[in-house]
Amino acid sequence: MPELPEVETIRCGIANTVVGEVIKNVVIRNFKLRWPIPKNLPQKLINQTITAVNRRGKYLLLIFNNGTLIIHLGMSGSLYVVGAGLKHNHVDFVFENGKILHFNDPRKFGCILWTETDPLQHKLLKDLGPEPIGCRGGFETRPYMNGEYLYNKSRNKTRPIKSFIMDSHIVVGIGNIYANEALFAAKINPQCPAGEISLSQYKTLTMHIKNILKHAIAYGGTTVRDFINSDGKPGYFKQELKVYGHGNQPCFNCGNKLREIRLGQRTTVYCPKCQSTPAPPPDAQIR
DNA sequence: ACTTCGACCTGTTGGC
């Protein structure tokens, strides 16, 4: 479910309700997420006030005076205050005002960690690449993610451009959906080695990445299956997707059939005609 | 150092 626009949508949604609120209780029904939830989390959080909700890449940071809660939603996680989640509500953060923040994650790929030092220096966060878009709650990161940055980082890299931009140590926040969409918008073949892409193409690609992510946030994220934001409402960006989920259908631009392949174990959709520069490697596994 | 691949889980979908 969550790519960066979804995470940012959730961040905005919960920030309005939980900042300034005092934790009264923490109910943990299942400690086994990607990494175990710290056993002593309730005693760390009870009677503490959330002072801010920030974001670094797809990691949400709930800031307290005595530390920071680092939350990742993995593939299927969500956080919400209203709406009745039935199964898979692994953790409830109960506030003194009676509201409850639910952490729900069917596949348990997410995580909830606690740190009492600078969260940006946490093992999982310290080597992340720059933020693709500045927004409220996001951190200003250096160097800036722009055409020059991606071009310089990609020299002599042989891996496909799609895997390159999805690597959070290169740039954070670009998941499978938006990688497909950005490469289509920039007319770049997803299989093309990252090192063979020109500076001007990286400038174009950067522009589309930023536009698409901002656009998706404005739409409240993309609902592919069951994504709901913190208000229990779906995102509406799905109707804007040009290639993701449209394999073997006609291309929006030219009408040719969109091709669906497997790249880095992820479903990849592109238009062989519109996305033909630079020349891609010989052939790919057609699905 | 760089790139690919397996693993972590449950739920949904599509083919037979």
Add this chain to the structure above:
DNA sequence: TGCCAACAGGTCGAAG
């Protein structure tokens, strides 16, 4: 209708 395999928005860490 039922069963089973394949696949799903992420990403770390091991293997090559």
